[in-house]
Amino acid sequence: METGVACYARGALLPSGVSSQHSTALMSPPSVSSSFISKSLKSSSLFGESLRAVPRSSIKVWKAKNFSLQTRCEIGDSLEEFLTKATPDKGLIRVLTSMGEALRTIAFKVRTASCGGTACVNSFGDEQLAVDMLANKLLFEALEHSHFCKFACSEEVPELQDMGGPAEGGFSVAFDPLDGSSIVDTNFSVGTIFGVWPGDKLTGITGGDQVAAAMGVYGPRTTYVLALKDFPGTHEFLLLDEGKWQHVKETTEIGEGKLFSPGNLRATFDNPDYDKLINYYVRQKYTLRYTGGMVPDVNQIIVKEKGIFTNVTSPSSKAKLRLLFEVAPLGFLIEKAGGYSSDGTQSVLDKVITNLDGRTQVAYGSKNEIIRFEKMLNGSSRLEAGVPVGAAA
Numbered sequence: 001m002e003t004g005v006a007c008y009a010r011g012a013l014l015p016s017g018v019s020s021q022h023s024t025a026l027m028s029p030p031s032v033s034s035s036f037i038s039k040s041l042k043s044s045s046l047f048g049e050s051l052r053a054v055p056r057s058s059i060k061v062w063k064a065k066n067f068s069l070q071t072r073c074e075i076g077d078s079l080e081e082f083l084t085k086a087t088p089d090k091g092l093i094r095v096l097t098s099m100g101e102a103l104r105t106i107a108f109k110v111r112t113a114s115c116g117g118t119a120c121v122n123s124f125g126d127e128q129l130a131v132d133m134l135a136n137k138l139l140f141e142a143l144e145h146s147h148f149c150k151f152a153c154s155e156e157v158p159e160l161q162d163m164g165g166p167a168e169g170g171f172s173v174a175f176d177p178l179d180g181s182s183i184v185d186t187n188f189s190v191g192t193i194f195g196v197w198p199g200d201k202l203t204g205i206t207g208g209d210q211v212a213a214a215m216g217v218y219g220p221r222t223t224y225v226l227a228l229k230d231f232p233g234t235h236e237f238l239l240l241d242e243g244k245w246q247h248v249k250e251t252t253e254i255g256e257g258k259l260f261s262p263g264n265l266r267a268t269f270d271n272p273d274y275d276k277l278i279n280y281y282v283r284q285k286y287t288l289r290y291t292g293g294m295v296p297d298v299n300q301i302i303v304k305e306k307g308i309f310t311n312v313t314s315p316s317s318k319a320k321l322r323l324l325f326e327v328a329p330l331g332f333l334i335e336k337a338g339g340y341s342s343d344g345t346q347s348v349l350d351k352v353i354t355n356l357d358g359r360t361q362v363a364y365g366s367k368n369e370i371i372r373f374e375k376m377l378n379g380s381s382r383l384e385a386g387v388p389v390g391a392a393a
Contacts, residue, residue, distance in 0.1 A: 075247060075248060075249075076246065076247065077246070077247040078244055078245060078246060078247070079096075079097060079100055079224065079237050079244075079245035079246075079247070080093075080097060081247075082235065082237075082247050083096055083097065086228055086231040087228055087230065087231060089211075090148075091146075091148035091165075091169055091170060091171065092148070092171065092196070092211060092212060092228075094146045094147065094148045095143070095146045095148050095149055095171055095173065095196060095212075096196075096212060096214070096226065097146075098142040098143065098145050098146035099139065099142050099143070099146075099173075099194065099214065100224055100237075100245055101142060102138045102139050102141070102142035103192060103216035103222075103224055103239075104222070104239060104243060104245075105138055106134075106135045106138055106139075106177075106178070106192060106216065106218070107216070107218050107222040107239060109131060109134055109135065109138075110131060110135075110178070110184065110190065110218045111218070113130075113131040113184055131178060131181065131184060132156060132177055132178045132181045133156060133177075135177035135178045135192065136154055136156045136157065136177040136178075138177075139152075139154065139175055139177055139192070139194070140152060140154070140157075140161065140163075143163045143173055144163045144164060146163075146165070147164070147165055148165045148166070148169075148170050148171055149163040149164075149165045149170060149171055149172070149173055150162070150163060150164075150165045150166060150167050150170040150171065150172055150199070150200045151163065151172040151173075151200055151201075151202060152172065152173045152174070152175070153174055153175075153202060153324075153356060154174070154175050154176065154177055154325065155175075155176045155177070155322065155325045155326075156177060158356050158357060159356075160172075160202065167199060167200040168199075170198075170199070170200070171196050171197060171198055171199070171211070172196075172197045172198075172199065172200055172201060172202050173194055173195070173196050173197075174194065174195050174197075174202055174324045174325050174329075174356075175192065175193060175194035175195075175325060176192065176193040176194070176322075176325040176326050177192055178190055178191075178192060179191050179192065179193050179293065179294050179295050179326065180291075180292070180293030180294065180295060180296070183291070183292055183293055188291050188292065188293055188296070189217060189218060189219030189220075189291065189293055189295070189296040190218050190293055190295065190296075191215050191216050191217045191218060191293065191294075191295025191296065191299070192215060192216040192218075192295075193213075193214075193215045193294075193295060193325065193326050193329050193330060194213065194214055194215075194329055195207070195210045195212075195213045195324070195325075195328055195329035195332065196210060196211050196212040196213065197209055197210055197211065198211050202324060202353070202356065203353055203354060203355060203356065204352065204353070204354070205352070205353050206328075206349060206350060206351060206352055206353065207323070207327070207328030207329070207331050207332055207348055207349035207350075207351065207353075208332075208347075208349040208350060210229060210328065210329070210332050210349075211228065211229045211230075212226060212227065212228045212229065212332075213226070213227055213328075213329035213330070213332035213333050213336075214226035214227070214329070214333070215295050215298075215299065215329070215330065215333065217295055217296060217299050219296060221238060221239070222238070222239035223236050223237060223238055223239065223248075223299075224236075224237040224239070224245050225237075225299060225302065225333060226333075227332060227333050227336035227337070228336075232252060232336075233250045233251060233252045233336060233337065234250070234251045234252075234302055234333050234334075234336045234337035235247060235249070235250050235251075236248055236249040236250075236251075236302070236303070249303070251302050251303075251305055251337040251338065252337065252338050253305060253337075253338040254301060254302075254305055254306060254307075254334070254337055254338045254339035254340075254365065254366045254367075255305055255306050255366060256306060256366050256368050256369070257304070257305075257306025257307055257366070258281075258284060258285065258286040258287060259286060259287050259289055259300075259301075259304060259306055259307035259308070260281045260286045260287070260288060260289070260290075260307065260308050260309075260310070261288075261289055261290040261291075261297040261298075261300070261301075261307065261308070261309040261310070262278055262281070262288075262290060262310050263290070263294070263297070263309065263310060263311035263312075264310075264311045264312060264313070264317055264320070265278065266314075266316075266317050267312050267313055267314035267316075267317040268314075269314065269316065269317075270314045270315050270316050270317075271312060271313070271314035271315075271317075273376055273377050274310075274312040274314065274376075274377070276376055277310070277312075277372070277373065277376040277377070280372075280376070281308075289307070294309075294311075294321070294326060294330070295330075297309050298330050298333070298334065298364055301334065301337075301339060301364060301365060302333065302334065302337045302339075305337075306366060307365055307366070307369070308363065308364070308365035308366070308369040308370075308373070309362075309363065309364045309365060310362075310363045310373065311361055311362050311363075312344075312361045312363075312377070313361045318359075319359035319360050319361050320359060321359060321360060321361075321362060322357060322358065322359050323348070323351060323353055323358045323359065323360050324353050324356055324358065327348050327360055327362050328348060328349065328351070328353065330364065331347065331348040331349050331362070331364065332349060334364045334365075335347070335349060339364060339365060339366060339367075340364070340365065340366065340367050340369075340370040340383065341362065341363065341364050341370070342362070342363050342370045342373055342374055343360050343361055343362055343363075344361060344363075344373070344374060344377045344378055345374065345378060345382070346382065348360065348362055367383060370383060371383045371384050
């Protein structure tokens, strides 16, 4: 359900060093490989006063640990205003605002990218465009600049990099710098995905341990979609012309609707259960909305508040989506928005991340769609308890 959001809080403090207008230089972390670090890029914050809209408001009471926050929400808050009222954690605010600055710069670089070929091959053997590495560099710089990130790693640099932040009270961040980079040249929407975990570990954890997750969507509009563990909803911020992120939408419910995004269709060749599922969508006249980019395909479920995204494996078509960098953070966003996720038997947020390169099949969507997904693949669903599974027209 879309609601307006404007926040006031008792006990929430603006983090030291964060103001509505400040300029910072993002420095390159010394621990990151010089193969993709060329020189430090500077990024100026353009956050200013929020542009207020006529509010549609709601009252929510939230309690986390010893912190009590009464929040009234209204469309129009800047990113900094929203975060200051959504969490008392100054370090988390710094991480999320620093990443927001990087997303803003990446959006410009994507819009102006020259896509004349590939630049390098990462250690997983995936072909990548040069703009991937630029996005990778900017995100590492942003995390070091935040001063609250202890370790970070990315799909392009899949080893822990020490960002210099504290282990106690700090965070570790995993990110996919430019998901969908292979479709940049065709001018489709692409995006950045990241998850934030407390402390200094990125293995032996689950997606449910995240304290925040987010994605940047670079399309006709540039948006920053984020969720915090102890604050309700998944929230969309729009990048305005003056460079400020403005809160424009809150999603708290994913309903039923005939919209599907079927990834890895080649798996239907030797996975008869997936083949049956896809045929069901076609026979029931679902609307096909699939771009080939995971970020826009998952984002539309949050924005439209309905639908199903699937990416299923088969004996000849193995899992490609990485649990740490893609599946867990997007699962966090979907479940905070009121949706569900599944690897066929369990929520992806319950899967233990045992190594940085762990991969999995996945589905995201409404409750009834995930019930259908699990029943089609396994004959039963953990979510089924007398709930009808017919999607609404």
